[in-house]
Amino acid sequence: MITIDNLHKSFGKLQVLSGVSLDFGRPGIYAILGPNGSGKTTLIKSILGMSIPDKGQIRFQGEDIRGRWDYRRQIDYLPQIARFPDNLRVSELLDMIQDIRGEKPQALGRLIEMFGLQPFLDKRLGNLSGGTRQKVNLVQAFMYDSPVLILDEPTSGLDPVALIRLKALLLEEKAKGKLLLATTHIMNFVEEMADEVVFLLEGRIHFRGSVDSLKREYRENNLERAIARILQGEQGFSANGHSQEAARMARSYEL
Ligand SMILES: Nc1ncnc2c1ncn2[C@@H]1O[C@H](COP(=O)(O)OP(=O)(O)OP(=O)(O)O)[C@@H](O)[C@H]1O
Ligand SMILES: [Mg+2]
Structure with missing residues (x-):
């Protein structure tokens, strides 16, 4: 469905992606992992055409996305x-999205109910708690039935009940044969949900495979520790800023 070939992206002197090649050919849930600043959001924005690569190609269902926008509907x-205007009420935001999209949503009422948002529909976005705002953000992401879902930190700020609902929703979408890409720093979520993980570090893909194969490769039963091994391995190879970040991450895993 999505093929990424030799993607390069830098911001000024900072090289963020340096030769990322990935193929999301089969439906399922893919977790895109990597330390803060490793380029996960940049990669996602490149797929969406919101960040223009310096080099490389992205194809969506076989066609180069460069200069195109129609594929985004899918x-x-x-x-x-999510930077929505603070003075907008929740219901106004949801109406606005429907206006822009020009289509009736599939399951809006159910999503509002699932995330307990009924009491907040008349509230302004700026007055909502962070977690409630994230629930609104999730509702807008799930309200249409596109074949591909890209979720940048969907778990962020959610309480346990909302997290359970989100996981159920992801499994429902996966069962429909969709491709789901999600970034997260919550390893329990990855263990439970991901068919495959992609680990981004130093601008490159350092691992791609199932959670079990990652644990096997790094000889760890615990996913967090296996990931810390990837980061520790990187520590020895170079001494630039990214590696210092990797070393810091490894220390934060207390290894
Ligand atoms: N528009 C931009 N202009 C300049 N630098 C940018 C821009 N967008 C991202 N960066 C830089 O690129 C690097 C990668 O950022 P990115 O947001 O892709 O990381 P990430 O892996 O999503 O991190 P996080 O886990 O914190 O969300 C960071 O150093 C960031 O500061
Ligand atoms: Mg990010």
Whole structure:
């Protein structure tokens, strides 16, 4: 469905992606992992055409996305930080999205109920708690039935009940044969949900495979520890800023 070939992206002197090649050919849930600043959001934005690569190619269902926008209709997207106007009420935002899209949503009432948002529909976005705002963000991402869903930190700020609902929703969408890409730093979520993980570090893909194969490869039963092994391995190879970040991450895993 999505093929990424030799993607490069830098911001000024900062090389963020340096030769990322990935193929999301089969439906399922893919977790895109990597430390803060490793380029996960940049990769996602590149797929959406919101970040223009310096080099490389992205194909959506076989066709180069460069200069195109129509394919985006087939992707539902949850941004990491949704910047909607604070003075907008929740119901106004949801109406606005329907106006822009020009289509009736599939399951809006059910989603509002699932995330307990009924009491907040008349409230302004700026007055909502972070978790409630994330629930609104999730509702807008799930309200259409596109074949691809890209979720940048969907678990962010959610309480346990909302997290359970989100996981159920993801499994429902997966059962429909969709392709789901999600970034997260919550390893329990990855263990439970991901068919495959992609680990991004130093601008490159350092691992791609199932959670079990990652644990096997790094000889760890615990996913967090296996990931810390990837980061520790990187520590020895170079001494630039990213590696210092990797070393810091490894220390934060207390290894
Ligand atoms: N528009 C931009 N201009 C300049 N630098 C940017 C821009 N967008 C991202 N960056 C930089 O690129 C690097 C990768 O950022 P990105 O947001 O892709 O990381 P991430 O893996 O999503 O991190 P996180 O886990 O914190 O969400 C960071 O160093 C960031 O500061
Ligand atoms: Mg990010």
